[in-house]
Structures are given as structure tokens and as C-alpha cells.
Amino acid sequence: MAITIKDVARESGVNISTVSRALNNGYGVNPQTRDLVVSVASRLNYRPNRVARGLVTGRSHSMALVVSDIRNPFFAEVARGAADAARTDNCDLILCNSDLDPVRQMEYVKSLLEKRVDGILMNSVSPLSAEDQAELVECGVPIVLLNRSAASKAFSTVSADNEAGGVLAAQHLLKLGHRKIAHVTGPRQHGNLSDRTRGFVQTLEDAPRPVTPIVLHGPFNFEGGRDLSARLLAEHPETTAIFAANDVMAFGAVRTALDRGLRIPEDLSLIGFDNIEFSSIIHPPLTTIHQPKYEMGQAAVEILLRLARDKTRRTPESRVLGVELIERQSCGRRS
Amino acid sequence: MAITIKDVARESGVNISTVSRALNNGYGVNPQTRDLVVSVASRLNYRPNRVARGLVTGRSHSMALVVSDIRNPFFAEVARGAADAARTDNCDLILCNSDLDPVRQMEYVKSLLEKRVDGILMNSVSPLSAEDQAELVECGVPIVLLNRSAASKAFSTVSADNEAGGVLAAQHLLKLGHRKIAHVTGPRQHGNLSDRTRGFVQTLEDAPRPVTPIVLHGPFNFEGGRDLSARLLAEHPETTAIFAANDVMAFGAVRTALDRGLRIPEDLSLIGFDNIEFSSIIHPPLTTIHQPKYEMGQAAVEILLRLARDKTRRTPESRVLGVELIERQSCGRRS
DNA sequence: TTCATAATTGGAAACGTTTGCGACTATTTT
DNA sequence: AAAATAGTCGCAAACGTTTCCAATTATGAA
Structure with missing residues (x-):
């Protein structure tokens, strides 16, 4: 014993x-x-024995991270930031994968509540029913949502400045002289994606010589990027630049370009979003909008930690972190 | 309340x-x-209240995963398998990143012991001192090591059949008619890497027309793959095939090939190890040895779960999982 | 020296469960 | 009809801490 x-x-x-x-x-x-x-x-x-201590103090010194899938490099980076931040307060991080399945997500949350976690960092609540969401805000444990600034005011949020990212991408393409511009992105209802799209489209339309981009919606993954850009280039071969809503979709566009014998960036310029590690490894290294993923995870647990300490006034807190243009070699100049 | x-x-x-x-x-x-x-x-x-229950039952219903860095896609996949397996028993998974720092790793372990986790799945104990390792085997909580079959018999282990993977890679290259073969791999003392190397070299040397490959050791990452293969091709431009000890090193070799104007697979064949997701995304899609990463995570927590239940006879259990050749388009035929 | 005060310590309750044991009731057996 | 048995249920201890409160002792002031 x-x-x-x-x-x-x-x-x-x-x-x-x-x-x-x-x-x-x-x-x-x-x-x-x-x-x-x-x-x-x-x-x-x-x-x-920390569980005995937790019983009397009411704090378990653990946080939970509920993401759709840790294999998504974006979430892996967030997780690392969150885990490191948690460690500074001797908390540890429980990892849950929901696959965005509402049932699984609620199961996890309930299990976490039974464990009396001090806070939950969640990918998304959008697939949840209104009752489930209400239960979450009522349950008493601090929750912060990731990249869901548009969500209910009842939750704290941490997100990247998606709209500014769209603006940056548009400005970059404009500066390089592009006029035939397209945007491939995920499903229409996706909150932070539409922020990116809005910033991008708006900037192009507000330019001195306005441009109206073609916008295509599809699956938010490699295949989506590949297929959408294939359709795009078939219908609009004059396109000189594509802004993809994330890097993996951009990789799909790279594949399509290669398949069609197009050179990057000579024939087609590509710009992504996220700046995952493989963006610098792929050929050509991808120009992209950097999201501070690690810092987002960090910021989220910092908020959670604060909320866990002040059991009194628990006013939700929201932070939006800046993004940055990373110039690599997938964008070229057009006269 | x-x-x-x-x-x-x-x-x-x-x-x-x-x-x-x-x-x-x-x-x-x-x-x-x-x-x-x-x-x-x-x-x-x-x-x-699960912490109250845990206090009396002695089981916390949580497992821990201690890896060097969750951002490594290999570990992300293992983590996903482990988390899913844990969920079937209503356990949850605590994520810890050690960066292979012995101090941090022991800190984590001690903290986990205080939390009375039911088991620990660990990346490696090799950076740990002998006393620390002894403390681990003595601490009473089940531990399974990942891909460290050579480690102390006191621990359970789950690993891929690394040697068989090396054999598979060699056979494939031989079958395609290659005679000038090289192998780029990580540091010399790395246990499971030397298994891969051994299987590879042995198979080449035991072939009907024996081949002696060039073997280069270096950093186990993209830069390592890039620099090692650059040196290799500078000194031995006649090389027609490279076996990289993991996919990311192979990506580095791809970069070098591109830089030198070599076409893959026409001028140079490449084969990797791991089969991470980006192997199929990169151009050309990488031929590689698939490690059952998800299943390894799964198998590990299954062992842990069994060990947690039988508090009596806790004999360490070891499992080695099969690997598989994934043929894609980075290897070509030589006459 | 005496009293007030501060510092140190022990006792015990509390946190929310599980679980062994005994008591009571209902059912069956002889 | 009495005895044995099975089925329910309550009581209380236990798990390992923290923390409030009271008791004791040491310290300083008058």
C-alpha cells in the first residue's frame, strides 16, 4: 500500500x-x-494523494481539451500550447477526440464534469443542440471555445484574427499584380472560415481596381482542395492565384496544379492559411497566413486558470490573436 | 453546489x-x-463525483500518455488510438510532453503518480538514469513503453516490427533492380532505428547478388534527411535509391533531390518509414513502410487496462505489431 | 510577576463515495 | 407452524486529505 x-x-x-x-x-x-x-x-x-486532496479542495488540477481529432496538426499544436500552459500551474491536460460527433462530445463533457475538471477547452459547440449548449453554460465549469468568436456570448473564446488573415492574403495577391483570383474554402456555415472569406473578398472588392474573386465551398480537407481547384481550373483556366482556407486544402490545390502540368508559382500562385509544419516542407514551400496555434492553446488555459481561481465573478473573456503573412515560394508576380 | x-x-x-x-x-x-x-x-x-469514488476504489480511471511531442504526427496517431481505447473503459487520457528531457519526464511521472493514474504509456525511458528507471518499476503503476522492445524486461512494451520493416524496404528495392543503395537514419544509439537498419542491411547483404549499402547517421528530422542525402549524393552521385528511417527524413531527401534537379522516381528512388498522413499528400506520393500507429496506441492501453484490473500477478506483456509496405510513386525500376 | 497576545499544535469534521456487516422482512422448506 | 433461507436495506467505517476551531505553549508588554 x-x-x-x-x-x-x-x-x-x-x-x-x-x-x-x-x-x-x-x-x-x-x-x-x-x-x-x-x-x-x-x-x-x-x-x-491528489485525489483525496481534490475531494476536499474541490479542485482537481486538471483541464480538458476536446478537439475533433488530435491528428489534425492544427490541434496538435494547440494541444501542445495548452499542455505547457497547464503545466505551469501543475495542472494536467485530458485529451478527448469528438470527431465533431455531438453525442460523443456530450458524453465526454459529462464524464469530465464527473471528474470535476477545472475547465474545458473546446473546439466547437456548433454541432450541439440548443439544450446541450444551455446545459454547458449552466454546468458551472469554465469553458473556452477555440476559434468560435461568433458563438454564444456565454462562453469565453480564443481565436485568431481570421478576418485580418483574409485581408492579408488579399493584399499580398493584389500587390503581386493578380487580377484573376479564386478562393477555395470549407462548408458555408463554418464560422471562422466565413471570417477569412469576408476579409479576403471585401479587400479585393475595395481595392483601387476592384477584383471579384470566385469562391468555392467544399470539404475542408486535402480532397476538397484538390477537387475544388480542379473544377475551378477547368471552368476558369485564366485563374492566376488561389487562396485556400487552410494549408491542407492548399496542398490539394498543389496536387491539382501538378496534375494539370502547371508550375507553381510561375503559372499559378497559391496561398494557404494556418502555417502548419508541412507548409515549409512541401515543394514549393507554401506562402501562408500564420495562426498562433501554440499561443492560442496557451491563452485558452490561461483564461481557464483564471476562471478556475475566481469562483466568484466569472465573466467570460475573449481574446483574438494576431495573424501574420509568411512569404515563401508559392506566390509569384503578375504584370 | x-x-x-x-x-x-x-x-x-x-x-x-x-x-x-x-x-x-x-x-x-x-x-x-x-x-x-x-x-x-x-x-x-x-x-x-468520480474523485470521491476514486478515493475509495483506488482507481482513478485515467491513463497517461507521455510522449516527446504531440506535434509529431506519429505520436498524434498513437494518442488517438490510445484515447479511443481508453474511452471504451470509461478512462480518459492525460497528455504529457517531455521533449525527452529526463527532468521533465520524471516530474510528470511523479505528478501522475500523485494523481493515482491507472497506467502510463511512455515514449521512452532511455534518457532516464538507472535510479529513475528503478523508481519507475518500483512505483507500482503499470507502465508500457512504446517502440522500445530492447528496453528493460521490467516494462511492458508495444512496438512495430522494425526489423521486418527494414527487410521489406530492402526486398522492394532489390526487386526493382537497384544496386546502388543508401540508407539515411537517425543517431546511432537509437534502439528501434537500429532494428530497421539491421533488417535492411542484412537483407541486402544476404541477397543472391549481395549489395552493401551506404549508411549515414544524423538528426532524426527533415533537416537530417535533407543534409544527409545532400552529402550522400555529393559523394556518391551514382546512388539510385535511398531508404530513409522515417518519412520526415524522406521528405528532406525529396527536397535535396529537387534542389539537385533530380527527378523522383526516374533518377532517384525513395522509400520512407511510418506512413504518416503527409506521405500520400507530398509529391510524388511516398512509398513507405506502414507502422500501425493507431493500433499501437490501442494495444498499449489494452495492456494497461488489463494490468490495472489484475492487481495481483502483473507480469509485463510485450506485443510487436506487423508492418506493411505501402507502394506509392517514389520508387522506380532499375535494369 | 502577571496578563495579554501571538505562535504552534491537536482534535475533529468534512469532502462524496463504496462496501462489509448486521438487521429486518418475506419466502420457502420441513 | 416453526425453522431455514433469501432478499432488501440501513448503519457505519473507510479512503486520504484539508481546514476550522480550540487548546496549549511560548513570547512580549506592563
Whole structure:
């Protein structure tokens, strides 16, 4: 059996309450007995039982991260930021994959509530029914949503400045002299994607010499990028630049370009969004809009930590983090 | 405050022990009162406090995954498999990133022990000192190591059949008629890498017309693959095929080939190891040895789960999972 | 020296469960 | 009809902490 606070108390000839005080804050206990207790504890190799502590303090010192799939490099990066931030407060991070399945997501949340997690960082609540969402805001545990700034005001949110990213992409293409511009993106109802699209389209239309881009919606993945850009180039071969709503869709566009014998960036310019690691590895290295993924995870648990401490006034907090244009070699100049 | 078993007991007019029995196994309690209790519990929206339960049962229903970095796609896939397997037993998965730093790794482990996790799935113990390793085997919590079959017999292990993967790669290249073959891999002391190397080299040397490959060691990442193959091709331009010890190194070799104006697979054949998602996305799609990453994560927590249940005879268990050649378009025929 | 005060410690309740044991009732057996 | 048995259920201890409160001791001021 593991050794407990009682063993330490017996061995040092004091009461367990003294042991507890000596080992925790150390305040209000005689330095001598404190030293004694500490030495006995380390000699016995005592490790406090954190679940017992959690029972009385009400804090479990764990956070949860509910994403659609950790295999998505975007979420992996967020997870790393979140885990590192949690570690600074001795919290650990529970990983849940929902595949955006509402049932699974609620199952996870309920299980997490039973575990009394101190906070939950969630990918999305949009697939959830209104009742489920209401239950989430009522359940009492702090929740922050990722990249869902448009969602209910009841939740805290952390997101990248998606609209600004769209603007950056448009400006870059404009500056390079492009006039035949297209945009391939995910499903229409996708909140932060439409922010990107809005910033992009608006900027093109507000330009001194306005451009109206072609916008295509489809699956938010490699195949979507590949197929959408194939359709696009078949119908509009005059297109000189494509802005993809994320890097993986851009990779799909690269594949299509290669299949059609187009050179990048000579024949076709490509710009992505996310700046995942493989954007710099692929050929040609992809010009893209950098999202501060690691920092988003970090910021999210910082908010969660704050909310967990102030059990009183828990006003939701929202942060939007800046994005950045990363120029690599997939965009070329047009006269 | 959250509502507890006492509230349910009071509301249904029975003792808390009856509530507990009714809600758990349900055995030994009158079907009528059972139904009553269940309905009251759901009406009050009662959620059992799992930390209180954990305190008495001694099981926390959580597992931990300690990897070097979740951003490595290999580990992300393992994590997904582990999380899914854990979910089947209502366990959840705590994610820890060690960066292979021994200090951080031990900190994490100690923290996990305090949390009374039911098991730990670990990337590696090799950076740990002998005392630390001894402490791990002594601590009483089941541990399974990933891809470290050569490690101490005291731990359970799950690994891919690395040697067979090396054999497969060699056979494939031989079959395509290659005679000038090289192998770029990670640092020399890396256990499972040397398994791959051994299988590869042995097979080439044992062939009817034996081949002695050039073997280069370097950093186990993109830059390593890029630089090693650059050096290789500078010194041995006659090389027609390279086996990289993982896909990311292979991507580095692709970059080098492109830089030198070599076509893949016409001028240079490439074969990787891992079969991460981007292997099929990159151009040309990479021929590689598939590791069952998801299944490895799954198998690991299955072992952990079994070990957690049988607190008695805890004999370490080892499983090695098969690998598979995935033929894509980065390897060509030589006459 | 005496009293007030501060510092240190112990006792015990509490956190929310599970579970062994005994008591009581209903059912069956002889 | 009495005894044995099975089915229900309540009581209370236990899990390992933290923390409030009271008790004791040491310290300083008057």
C-alpha cells in the first residue's frame, strides 16, 4: 500500500494536520517541526494523494481539451500550447477526440464534469443542440471555445484574427499584380472560415481596381482542395492565384496544379492559411497566413486558470490573436 | 453546489448506500426501489463525483500518455488510438510532453503518480538514469513503453516490427533492380532505428547478388534527411535509391533531390518509414513502410487496462505489431 | 510577576463515495 | 407452524486529505 500522511505523522510524532500544514504552505508551523516533517516525508518517499486532496479542495488540477481529432496538426499544436500552459500551474491536460460527433462530445463533457475538471477547452459547440449548449453554460465549469468568436456570448473564446488573415492574403495577391483570383474554402456555415472569406473578398472588392474573386465551398480537407481547384481550373483556366482556407486544402490545390502540368508559382500562385509544419516542407514551400496555434492553446488555459481561481465573478473573456503573412515560394508576380 | 448522493437518497427516502447500489451494479436491491432511485437521480440530474469514488476504489480511471511531442504526427496517431481505447473503459487520457528531457519526464511521472493514474504509456525511458528507471518499476503503476522492445524486461512494451520493416524496404528495392543503395537514419544509439537498419542491411547483404549499402547517421528530422542525402549524393552521385528511417527524413531527401534537379522516381528512388498522413499528400506520393500507429496506441492501453484490473500477478506483456509496405510513386525500376 | 497576545499544535469534521456487516422482512422448506 | 433461507436495506467505517476551531505553549508588554 502507498504510504500516507498518517505514516508521516506517526513517524515524526505529530498530528496529520501539522504534516499537512508543514508540507503545503508551511505557514503557522514551527520551522523546526517543519524541517523534521519535510525530512521524514522525503525519507519515507511520501507522495500526497491528489485525489483525496481534490475531494476536499474541490479542485482537481486538471483541464480538458476536446478537439475533433488530435491528428489534425492544427490541434496538435494547440494541444501542445495548452499542455505547457497547464503545466505551469501543475495542472494536467485530458485529451478527448469528438470527431465533431455531438453525442460523443456530450458524453465526454459529462464524464469530465464527473471528474470535476477545472475547465474545458473546446473546439466547437456548433454541432450541439440548443439544450446541450444551455446545459454547458449552466454546468458551472469554465469553458473556452477555440476559434468560435461568433458563438454564444456565454462562453469565453480564443481565436485568431481570421478576418485580418483574409485581408492579408488579399493584399499580398493584389500587390503581386493578380487580377484573376479564386478562393477555395470549407462548408458555408463554418464560422471562422466565413471570417477569412469576408476579409479576403471585401479587400479585393475595395481595392483601387476592384477584383471579384470566385469562391468555392467544399470539404475542408486535402480532397476538397484538390477537387475544388480542379473544377475551378477547368471552368476558369485564366485563374492566376488561389487562396485556400487552410494549408491542407492548399496542398490539394498543389496536387491539382501538378496534375494539370502547371508550375507553381510561375503559372499559378497559391496561398494557404494556418502555417502548419508541412507548409515549409512541401515543394514549393507554401506562402501562408500564420495562426498562433501554440499561443492560442496557451491563452485558452490561461483564461481557464483564471476562471478556475475566481469562483466568484466569472465573466467570460475573449481574446483574438494576431495573424501574420509568411512569404515563401508559392506566390509569384503578375504584370 | 453540485448535488450529491445524499440529495438523491433524501429525495427517494432511502439510504445513500442503497442509492449507490441502485446506480452502480444494481444487484441486491429491489427492482422497484431501483427504478425509483434511478428516476429521482435523473430528475435531479445527479452526476456521481468520480474523485470521491476514486478515493475509495483506488482507481482513478485515467491513463497517461507521455510522449516527446504531440506535434509529431506519429505520436498524434498513437494518442488517438490510445484515447479511443481508453474511452471504451470509461478512462480518459492525460497528455504529457517531455521533449525527452529526463527532468521533465520524471516530474510528470511523479505528478501522475500523485494523481493515482491507472497506467502510463511512455515514449521512452532511455534518457532516464538507472535510479529513475528503478523508481519507475518500483512505483507500482503499470507502465508500457512504446517502440522500445530492447528496453528493460521490467516494462511492458508495444512496438512495430522494425526489423521486418527494414527487410521489406530492402526486398522492394532489390526487386526493382537497384544496386546502388543508401540508407539515411537517425543517431546511432537509437534502439528501434537500429532494428530497421539491421533488417535492411542484412537483407541486402544476404541477397543472391549481395549489395552493401551506404549508411549515414544524423538528426532524426527533415533537416537530417535533407543534409544527409545532400552529402550522400555529393559523394556518391551514382546512388539510385535511398531508404530513409522515417518519412520526415524522406521528405528532406525529396527536397535535396529537387534542389539537385533530380527527378523522383526516374533518377532517384525513395522509400520512407511510418506512413504518416503527409506521405500520400507530398509529391510524388511516398512509398513507405506502414507502422500501425493507431493500433499501437490501442494495444498499449489494452495492456494497461488489463494490468490495472489484475492487481495481483502483473507480469509485463510485450506485443510487436506487423508492418506493411505501402507502394506509392517514389520508387522506380532499375535494369 | 502577571496578563495579554501571538505562535504552534491537536482534535475533529468534512469532502462524496463504496462496501462489509448486521438487521429486518418475506419466502420457502420441513 | 416453526425453522431455514433469501432478499432488501440501513448503519457505519473507510479512503486520504484539508481546514476550522480550540487548546496549549511560548513570547512580549506592563
